[in-house]
Amino acid sequence: MRPGSFKLERFFAQYEFSAPHLMCCSDCESLSIGELMALEPGTEQKMHDLWLGYTESQGGIKLREEIATLFNTLNVDQILVHSGAEEAIFSFMNAILNPGDHVIVQFPAYQSLYELPYTLGCEVSKWELKPGQHGWDLNLDELEKCLKVNTRAIIINSPHNPTGYSLSQEKLERIIEIARDNNIIILADEVYKYLEYDQTKRTPWVADLYENAVSLGVMSKSLGLPGLRIGWIGTKNPQIYAAMASFKDYTSICNSAPSEYLARIALKNRGRILKRNLQIIENNLALLDAFFKKYNELFDWYRPDAGPIAFPAFKTTRDADDICEDLVNKKGVLILPASCYDYDTCHFRVGFGRKNFSQSLEKFDDYIVENLL
Numbered sequence: 490m491r492p493g494s495f496k497l498e499r500f501f502a503q504y505e506f507s508a509p510h511l512m513c514c515s516d517c518e519s520l521s522i523g524e525l526m527a528l529e530p531g532t533e534q535k536m537h538d539l540w541l542g543y544t545e546s547q548g549g550i551k552l553r554e555e556i557a558t559l560f561n562t563l564n565v566d567q568i569l570v571h572s573g574a575e576e577a578i579f580s581f582m583n584a585i586l587n588p589g590d591h592v593i594v595q596f597p598a599y600q601s602l603y604e605l606p607y608t609l610g611c612e613v614s615k616w617e618l619k620p621g622q623h624g625w626d627l628n629l630d631e632l633e634k635c636l637k638v639n640t641r642a643i644i645i646n647s648p649h650n651p652t653g654y655s656l657s658q659e660k661l662e663r664i665i666e667i668a669r670d671n672n673i674i675i676l677a678d679e680v681y682k683y684l685e686y687d688q689t690k691r692t693p694w695v696a697d698l699y700e701n702a703v704s705l706g707v708m709s710k711s712l713g714l715p716g717l718r719i720g721w722i723g724t725k726n727p728q729i730y731a732a733m734a735s736f737k738d739y740t741s742i743c744n745s746a747p748s749e750y751l752a753r754i755a756l757k758n759r760g761r762i763l764k765r766n767l768q769i770i771e772n773n774l775a776l777l778d779a780f781f782k783k784y785n786e787l788f789d790w791y792r793p794d795a796g797p798i799a800f801p802a803f804k805t806t807r808d809a810d811d812i813c814e815d816l817v818n819k820k821g822v823l824i825l826p827a828s829c830y831d832y833d834t835c836h837f838r839v840g841f842g843r844k845n846f847s848q849s850l851e852k853f854d855d856y857i858v859e860n861l862l
């Protein structure tokens with residue numbers, strides 16, 4: 490079976506390069522190649538001399554060395570580089586899952602995390618995040634109720650797209666315990682790691698904690714460099730590694746050499762890039778807090794724990810789809826309706842990782858005054 494249309498990506502394809510005020514992007518403010526290379530003296534000559542032959546299929550050794558420094562216990566041979574996180578998701582699903590397997594997926598979710606298992610003939614149970622007193626939350630009893638004898642994988646995403654919810658160490662350890670007891674693989678989509686507002690609450694990569702986990706990371710989100718199309722998985726399980734490496738021969742084979750080089754420079758200088766991105770997020774989040782306080786009658790606001798996105802809800806009777814379309818047509822402001830997540834008709838995703846966020850928010854405010862009050 491072919492996967493159904495990727496609603497979120499199709500929505501972006503329609504508006505991303507035409508709407509002037511993108512207020513739902515899931516990444517942080519990007520950098521130009523010049524800005525990135527300025528972080529490290531001597532890179533221009535090295536980029537100039539770079540050989541444009543095929544690269545190592547598992548990712549260049551120097552890049553893998555840099556990625557391995559992110560983990561506490563993984564070595565370079567346990568890192569497999571991919572073209573973005575999306576290729577790694579596609580590879581994991583195809584290389585590891587079989588028709589008839591049962592898969593539990595945290596929900597709402599980035600569509601490929603549940604659509605691909607479904608397409609491959611797996612049975613998919615959605616483990617739902619629910620809004621509670623202190624924002625979004627996951628109930629572990631509900632995870633246990635989802636378990637079946639044929640459960641092959643639990644797919645989690647923390648920090649989470651679209652809610653910004655982050656699993657606590659305690660909950661993560663319990664999920665691992667459940668997986669270990671039942672011989673279940675964990676795919677942990679950790680593409681928003683390092684954007685926790687309270688850095689003391691950041692958990693280790695799941696692959697550091699569990700021998701049957703695959704941790705997924707990428708340059709796109711926290712570092713704001715999606716144009717590089719460089720992502721990676723880390724796993725201690727040699728069979729999973731080999732199966733994914735072998736599958737990759739049928740997708741990208743190897744990665745772009747300039748992208749691998751630039752990703753290495755960015756990772757070496759991640760401290761500075763992350764600090765800048767967190768500062769942008771912090772400033773914009775303060776604006777959002779004030780905005781939702783002012784319009785408390787119109788919205789439900791669930792403050793995220795991490796990352797540049799959140800998933801508030803309209804309290805009006807009008808559909809979020811309808812409002813989103815009207816908003817982009819009248820004011821050029823793009824927010825993402827929850828229907829893109831197969832979710833409901835009142836939530837929407839807002840993105841606040843960009844420097845020009847305050848201008849977009851002002852336009853949204855104008856729209857509210859003119860149309861929703």
Ligand SMILES: Cc1ncc(COP(=O)(O)O)c(C=O)c1O
Nearest residue numbers: 515573574575599650680707709
């Ligand atoms: C949770 C999650 N996983 C994976 C991806 C795919 O990342 P990339 O575009 O870098 O392939 C995204 C992109 O939005 C995402 O939000």
